[in-house]
Amino acid sequence: MRILVVEDEPDLRRSLARSLADAQFAVDESGDGEDALFRALEVDYDAIVLDLMLPLKPGEAVLEGIRRAGRTTPVLLLTARDTIADRVRGLNHGADDYLTKPFVIDELIARLRALIRRAQQQPWPVVTIGSLRIDLVQRRVYRDDVEVPLTGREFGILEQLVRHRGRILTRTMLSEHLYNDASEVMSNAIDVHVAAIRRKLGAGLIETRRGQGYLIDA
Amino acid sequence: MRDSLRARLLFWHVAAGAAIIVTFGVAVCLLVWHSRLSAIDTGLRLHAAALDRAVRPTDNGQVDLILDPGLRQVDASGIYHFVWTREGVLIDRSDTDRAVPEPGPDGPRFAGGHRELAATAASGVRLLVGVDLAPLRSDIRALATNLLAAGGGILLLSVAAGWWMLGRALAPLGRINLTARRMAEGDLSARIPDExxxxxxxxxxxxxxxxxxxxxxxxxxxxxxxxxxxxxxxxxxxxxxxxxxxxxxxxxxxxxxxxxxxxxxxxxxxxxxxxxxxxxxxxxxxxxxETHPVRLDDVAREAVDHTRALSYASGLTVEVDLAPVSILANRERLLEAVTNVVTNALRYNVPAGRVTVETHLENGRAVLRVADTGIGIAAEDLPHVFDPFFRGDPARSRDTGGAGLGLAVARTVAEEHGGTIHCDSAPGRGTTVTMTWPADRVVPGTEPSRPA
Structure with a gap:
């Protein structure tokens, strides 16, 4: 899942990005409001972590720009302002959640996952398909209660397909949610990962639509 | 508390009123008593004079007493009389219930509830006229009773009126109390309604x-x-x-x-x-x-030295025009303040820009001026630049450093040394910060002021 982290303090931004990457998110970073709005409209992020006090364009304006463009991307405000009035204003500007600095990384990650689940209308983080049980929080897959080890990328692809069950996802869509801007992606990377997943979980799970992409049937 | 104040005020108000009414009543009764008594005394004297005229000494040393019939009876004024010979033999008395008194010495007296006047007529005949004081006493009693009733009524009215007026007068105290309590409970916007x-x-x-x-x-x-x-x-x-x-x-x-x-x-x-x-x-x-004479120009020079690294890094030119000026100040705090102002001028400058630092005397006042060719401050932000944590342009990102406290510190220091700080700015042209200290902070003995 791909996340945009907008924070003007470089140390905090990098630290956040590293922790989110550890949690298997693909993370892009942005240090000012204008760049943040440009990226948010350019890429279909799964969620955005947004600081309010930003150079060039305040966080509220970024949020408003995203919503004005019709984007429903979940936005979590991460800010030092902690009065009730600040929270209310943030949420009224179209934010989905609010966390004050300093924060606990685990809580931030849990909230981001919850926001993404809610946005994709999947309230329960455990999905069962046939004999497979996929835990989207623990990021583990079980067949008949026996864990099948997947790599981070493999799980990322499986997660996208599960979250959009019944929809065809193109290779571009898959890689957009899987890699950040900094990643150098081989053109057949997605195909290689899908092949690996099929090897581990069985060939019937993921269908190929030639010339279009992949899907898991509903 | 308010009610006890009200009761106390009312108590003293009523006590004073009662004292006045009682004094007045007693005075009235005494006056009436005295005036009536003197009227009685006059009557008695007239009566005694009439009796005196009625006593006629005879040739044989006896006396005749020739009384008008009107004198024999107790008249309408209730005056009675007794007449004795020189030897003390009662020779005449009016028709009265009064037991025969002793004639006693001449002059007026009170006796047994009566007012009496004794006199000695011609040939030593003793006279005594008197009147019963019972009617006067009952009149005075009635007067006193009436005065008491009227006074009591007035007092009651004044209690009622006083209670009401005090209540009205003290009502704002209740409102003040209520408001103060609300303030104490944290409602800082509470104000006393004033009508x-x-x-x-x-x-x-x-x-x-x-x-x-x-x-x-x-x-x-x-x-x-x-x-x-x-x-x-x-x-x-x-x-x-x-x-x-x-x-x-x-x-x-x-x-x-x-x-x-x-x-x-x-x-x-x-x-x-x-x-x-x-x-x-x-x-x-x-x-x-803790102030000492401090050379303002030295402090400015040191501030420029402290910020040299910053000016080198940004490729800025710093020009100084420092005339010797001494003021009473705390050197450490003054240096901190000036350094902050210079740092700001460097930080918010344009590439290859210039910063000018000058000190001099102006009409006896010490002036330190820091001007830059920087990005300037928008007019609407100008009143806030000295507020703690104020950062004008959101574009002044955290990367330029500073917590927004530099100018707040500068103002605090300028003011705690009795001076002022002022900021002029035009966006795109630059900012000038001027710190001024009045003549009484300036330590004389340094170079004379340059022509203004």
């Missing part, structure tokens, strides 16, 4: 309300300052905490941990800088009281 501005209580209410306003303002400023301060500390604290959480989440390589610690170190230094500035602002007056 009677002209009265003393009205003036008190106005004074209290304006005191409440100032208190509210001070607490509000304090609150905002604390909120801003905590806000300034939160970001580096978040960095520190996030970095530590990342480092501890799993085993990290040596160089990863090293860079992590560097991030933590930077965050800690940032927090330290904010805290030091806050303490600097908070310590204020106490330290500023």
């Amino acid at each position: 009677s501005v002209d009265s003393e209580v009205g003036q008190l209410v106005t004074a209290l309300n304006s005191a409440f306003d100032r208190l509210h303002g001070a607490i509000e400023r304090q609150r905002r300052f604390t909120a801003d301060a905590s806000h300034e500390l939160r970001t580096p604290l978040a960095t520190l905490s996030a970095e530590v959480q990342w480092a501890l989440a799993r085993d990290r390589a040596r160089d990863e941990l090293r860079s992590s610690l560097e991030v933590c170190g930077r965050a800690a230094a940032r927090m330290q800088a904010v805290i030091e500035r806050l303490l600097f602002l908070a310590r204020g007056q106490a330290v500023a009281a």
